[in-house]
Amino acid sequence: MSNWESKQTEFTESILAGNEQAAVALARTSLEEGATPVEFFENCISPSLQDIGKRFETLDIFLPEMVTAADTVEKVNEDVINPAVAESQAGESMSLGKVLLATVQGDLHDIGKNMVGLMLKVNGFEVVDLGTNVPPADIVARAEQEQVDIIGMSALLTTCLPYMKDVCDFLEGKNIRDKYPVIIGGAATHPEIAEEMGANTHGGSAAEGVEKCKMLLGKL
Amino acid sequence: MNNGMNYDLLLDALDKAENGPVLDEKEWDREVIGKNFRETLEKYDISMERDDPYITNDDALADRLYEAGMELAVKTGVYCIDTKRRMTWTREELESILSDMPDSVTLGTGDDTATVRRRRPEENSHVVIYGGPFGIPVSEELFIPFHEAYAREPLIEIFNLGTLLSTRGRKIRAGSPWEAVAAWQEKELAFEILERVGRPGMAMGCVEIATTEVGELAGTTLGGYRPTDAHKINFISEQKTAYHHLTEATHYAHVDAFSESYFNPMYGGYVGGAAGVALACVSGSIVMRACYQGTLNNIGPTHVHISASTHPEVLRALQLGLQALARNANFLTSPFIRPTTGPGTMEIFYETGALAVASAVAGCSYIDASQSAAGTHAGHASPLEVKFVAKLTHAVEGLSRADAAPIVAWMVDKYKDIQSEALTGKPFQELHDLETLDPTPEWNQMYLDAINEVNQEFGLNISG
Ligand code: B12
Numbered sequence: 001m002s003n004w005e006s007k008q009t010e011f012t013e014s015i016l017a018g019n020e021q022a023a024v025a026l027a028r029t030s031l032e033e034g035a036t037p038v039e040f041f042e043n044c045i046s047p048s049l050q051d052i053g054k055r056f057e058t059l060d061i062f063l064p065e066m067v068t069a070a071d072t073v074e075k076v077n078e079d080v081i082n083p084a085v086a087e088s089q090a091g092e093s094m095s096l097g098k099v100l101l102a103t104v105q106g107d108l109h110d111i112g113k114n115m116v117g118l119m120l121k122v123n124g125f126e127v128v129d130l131g132t133n134v135p136p137a138d139i140v141a142r143a144e145q146e147q148v149d150i151i152g153m154s155a156l157l158t159t160c161l162p163y164m165k166d167v168c169d170f171l172e173g174k175n176i177r178d179k180y181p182v183i184i185g186g187a188a189t190h191p192e193i194a195e196e197m198g199a200n201t202h203g204g205s206a207a208e209g210v211e212k213c214k215m216l217l218g219k220l
Numbered sequence: 221m222n223n224g225m226n227y228d229l230l231l232d233a234l235d236k237a238e239n240g241p242v243l244d245e246k247e248w249d250r251e252v253i254g255k256n257f258r259e260t261l262e263k264y265d266i267s268m269e270r271d272d273p274y275i276t277n278d279d280a281l282a283d284r285l286y287e288a289g290m291e292l293a294v295k296t297g298v299y300c301i302d303t304k305r306r307m308t309w310t311r312e313e314l315e316s317i318l319s320d321m322p323d324s325v326t327l328g329t330g331d332d333t334a335t336v337r338r339r340r341p342e343e344n345s346h347v348v349i350y351g352g353p354f355g356i357p358v359s360e361e362l363f364i365p366f367h368e369a370y371a372r373e374p375l376i377e378i379f380n381l382g383t384l385l386s387t388r389g390r391k392i393r394a395g396s397p398w399e400a401v402a403a404w405q406e407k408e409l410a411f412e413i414l415e416r417v418g419r420p421g422m423a424m425g426c427v428e429i430a431t432t433e434v435g436e437l438a439g440t441t442l443g444g445y446r447p448t449d450a451h452k453i454n455f456i457s458e459q460k461t462a463y464h465h466l467t468e469a470t471h472y473a474h475v476d477a478f479s480e481s482y483f484n485p486m487y488g489g490y491v492g493g494a495a496g497v498a499l500a501c502v503s504g505s506i507v508m509r510a511c512y513q514g515t516l517n518n519i520g521p522t523h524v525h526i527s528a529s530t531h532p533e534v535l536r537a538l539q540l541g542l543q544a545l546a547r548n549a550n551f552l553t554s555p556f557i558r559p560t561t562g563p564g565t566m567e568i569f570y571e572t573g574a575l576a577v578a579s580a581v582a583g584c585s586y587i588d589a590s591q592s593a594a595g596t597h598a599g600h601a602s603p604l605e606v607k608f609v610a611k612l613t614h615a616v617e618g619l620s621r622a623d624a625a626p627i628v629a630w631m632v633d634k635y636k637d638i639q640s641e642a643l644t645g646k647p648f649q650e651l652h653d654l655e656t657l658d659p660t661p662e663w664n665q666m667y668l669d670a671i672n673e674v675n676q677e678f679g680l681n682i683s684g
Contacts, residue, residue: 056488057525059487059488059493059524059525062488062489062490062492062493062496063486063488063489063490063524064250064254064490064492067250105394105395106393106394106395106431106432107394107431108301108456108462108464110456111457111486111489111522111524115524132301157394157431158357158383158385158392159392159393159394159399159402159429159431160394160431161391162391162393163393187527187595187596188596
C-alpha cells in the first residue's frame, strides 16, 4: 500500500473533526483494498493519534478535539477494525490491554486522570474509567468484574493516598495481588510513594503512564 | 450579619440541584460547556492571539466579554455531579442576585480587620493582600515556623494556610475522622500563630485541610474557625458542584460565615484557549455567586500541562476577565497566583509580579499569593515572594493599563521560556533561619535585586 501518507493525513483531519462517517469509510476502503487491520492500525490510526497527541502537547489543539478524535477512533475500531480482526481469526486482539482508571476516594480532581485515559486510548489500550471519588472496594470489585489487565489510580491530594494503599492491601487480602499490576499517578504521588504502598509503578505524566503500562504488560 | 446570605436563594439553589434536568457528565463537558463556549465566543467576536499584548486596553471588549459571560451563564448554569442534574437560573434571577452584592466587606475582627472593596480598572485604591502558602504541603513540625514567617509580614492582611501532611503523627484520610482531627489541629496551630504575631483578629483562609465537607464542618464550629474568617468553597472545573460543596454553603449560611469561592478554569480544557478562559472567568463568577453566594471571588485559571496561572496566555485571559468583572458588577475578585517556579529563584519574582501587576490595573479587589512551585512541593514557598507581590501591587495602584503593559511584558519575557522546566527552588527551611524566621542573606539579596531591577527599569520607587 503506497498511499499511506495521504490516507493518514485524511484520517487525522476526519477524526479531529469528529467525522465518523469519513473515518469509518476510509478504514473500510483500506481493508477492501487489501490492507490488514494491523497494517491499518500501524500506518494510519497510530501515527494520526501520535500527531494529535503532539498538537495537544503544544496546545495547538485543546482537550475537546482530543476527546473527539479518541471517540471517533473508538467508533472506527468498533465498526471496522474489531470485526475484521474477529473475522480473520488471527486471534490477536488489537487492544494492548484493558486498564481500569479511577481518581480515588475523597479526590475530585479529574483533569489529569482524563488525560491519562485519553492517551491510553489513543495508544491502543481499552480504558474503563470509573470517574472520581471512587472507594477502594469498588475499584477492586470492578477490576474483577471487568477482568482488567492493569489498575491505574490518580490522587492529587495527600489525604487521599491512604485509599490507594487500601486497594493494594485489598488485592493482597483477596490473594489476587499478582493478577493486577497497579500504576499510580497525580500530583500527590511520586515513585517512592508507589513503592511504599506496594504499587508496581508510578507515572509522572500521561505519556509516561502509557510507557509504564506497556512495560507492565511486557509490550515494550 | 456577616455573610449576608439570602437563605431563600440558597434553598432555591439546593432545589435546583434536586430538580433540574438530568444530564450525563460527558454531555455537560462537551456540549453544554464545550459547544456553548465556542459558539458564544464566535457570536461576540472575542478572540485572543498569542502575539496580542498581555494587557488589553479596550473597554468595549471587556464589556462585550461581560455580556457574553452573562449570556453563557444563563445558557449553561451549573452541573451537580451527585444528582447528575443541571442547575439553571434565568437572566432576571442572575441580575437580581448580582445587584444585591455588596461593594465592600470587612473581614477579621478588632485591630486586625481588612476591608476588601470593589475596584475599577486603573483605579487608584488599595488592593488587599491575601498572603500565605495556599495548599502547599507542610509537615507538622514545620507548620508553625513556616506560617509564622508569613503571619508576621505586615503587608499580609488576610492569611492563607498550607496543607498539613499528617495529623498527630498519623496519616490524614479524606472524609474520615482523621480529617476532623486534622481540621481541629490546623485550627489550633493557626490560632497559635496569630497569637504569636500579635494579630489575633486577622482573617484566615480556611479550613485548608478540608478535602471533603467533614473538615469544614469539624473546623467551623464552637471554638473553631470564626465566621469572620474566609471559608473556602469551590467549583469543580468546569462549573460543576457536588453535595460536598452545597453542604458547605449551607453551613456558611447557618454560622453566618464569610466565604471565599474559587474556581480554576482549565486553559486547554473544555473552555478552549485564552478567549475561552477569559469567558469562563466571567460566566463562572456569575453562576458561582448564584450557587454559593460567596463573599470573595477567587479565579485561578490553570494551564493543563503546567498547572500555572502565570503562563502568558493564561495571564492575558485572566486580566481581561478581571476587567470585565470589575467594570460591570460588585464582584470582590482576586487572581490566584500559581507560578511554576519556587522560592530561591529570581524567576518567582517575575512570575508572581507579572500577574500581580496585570491584575491590579485590571481592577482586582485583592490578591491571593502565592501557590509557589505550582503548589505540589512540600514547603517550597516563602513570604518573600508575597512581600514582593504586595510592594509591587501597591506601587502600581492607579497606574494606567498602557503604563503597566511594559512592566508585565518585561517580566513575562524573563520567565516565559523556562516555565516547562519547573524550577521548584528550595524549601522554606533552606531559605529561612528557623530560629529568627528571617530569610537567609542570599535569599533576601535576591529579593532586593528584584526590587532594584523594577525600580531602575520603570522609574518606580519601591523600598526594599
Ligand atoms: C485544578 C485544581 C483543582 C480543581 C480541580 C478541577 C478538576 N476538575 O479536576 C478544584 C478547584 C476543584 C480543586 C479543588 C481542591 N484542591 Co486542587 N488543584 C488544582 C491544581 C491547580 C491543578 C490540577 C490539575 O488538574 N493539573 C493539570 C493536570 C493535567 O495535571 P495532573 O493532575 O498532575 O496530571 C498529570 C500527571 O500527574 C499524571 N497523572 C495524573 N493522574 C495519573 C494517574 C495515573 C495512573 C498516571 C500514570 C499518571 C497520572 O498525568 C497527568 C497528565 O500529564 C492543583 C495544583 C497542581 N500543581 O497540581 C491543585 C491541588 C492538587 N489542589 C489542592 C487542594 C488542597 C485542593 C482542595 C483540598 C482545596 C480546598 N481546601 O478546598 C480542593 C479539594 C477538592 C477535592 N476533594 O478534590 C492541592 C493538593 C495539596 C496536597 N498535596 O494535598 C494542590 C496541589 C494545590 C495546592 N497546593 O493547594 N483543585
